[in-house]
Amino acid sequence: MTTITLVQGDITRQSVDAIVNAANSSLLGGGGVDGAIHRRGGPAILEECRKLRASRYGKGLPTGRAVATTAGNLDARWVIHTVGPVFSDSEDRSHLLASCYRESLGVADELGARTVAFPAISTGVYRWPMADAARIALETVRAARTQVEEVTFVLFDEHAYTAFTDRLA
Template sequence: MVRVTLVQGDITAEHVDAIVNAANSSLLGGGGVDGAIHRRGGPEILEACRSLRRSHYGKGLPTGRAVATTAGRLSAEWVIHTVGPVWSREEDRSELLASCYRESLRVADELGARTVAFPAISTGVYGWPMDDGARIAVETVRTARTRVEDVRFVLFDAAAYASFEAALG
């Protein structure tokens, strides 16, 4: 069973095998976690993402999917990029959000990663309510079939940490 821990802080400072990036579909960087990972990881990550766009993902990475690149100058070995759904009042997109966590763990398994750091996917500019995002994240990771041994949810602030703490029960 996966050990789940919570950390309040900067995901780019985590010493893990793989860091999950809440990317946008272009894979070419953005704001929030995505921008921080690209800035701290250096140009190697952007070049690897450009290579993916030229080869397999010409139209971008679909929502709910995940793909890995080098971690560049980060202490991790890989960055696993996943595209979360934009929250909607009219449409239940919970399965797409859960897919981000499942697909990221599947990619981690393919890489042989045993420790993975996740942000709270889709809870920033994509507007997902933090409590619900935390519930989906924790439930999905706890029930996933994976060889990953340690999942860390690295949360930006105390409110996010509290939501994930409540979801962990």
């Protein structure tokens, strides 16, 4: 049984086996969580991401998929990069958002990670409504068959923390 914990704060300050990065498909850094992880983690993360782009992911990491790199200077062993979907009013992409959580946990299992920190994937510039993102994230993690013992959702602000808290209750 996986324990789920919610904290409001900075995901780059978490001490866990793996930190999940809400990456863009380029894997080369960006804004929000992605930029913060690359800045605090240092150049080793970007170096491994460039190698992934040069080998397996020449066209970028597909939406809903996940891949791991070193965590560089972060207090973690790995960063698991996953590409969330952009929210759409006209197309249901919730299966892609759920896939981000499932795939990330699958990568964590392959690595032997027992503690994983997730952000609220796709809720920033990808505009996924926070309450729905919380529902999908929590339902997916609860249903996942994983060896991960503890999942911590690290919510950046009070709005996100409240949405996840309301959903967890």
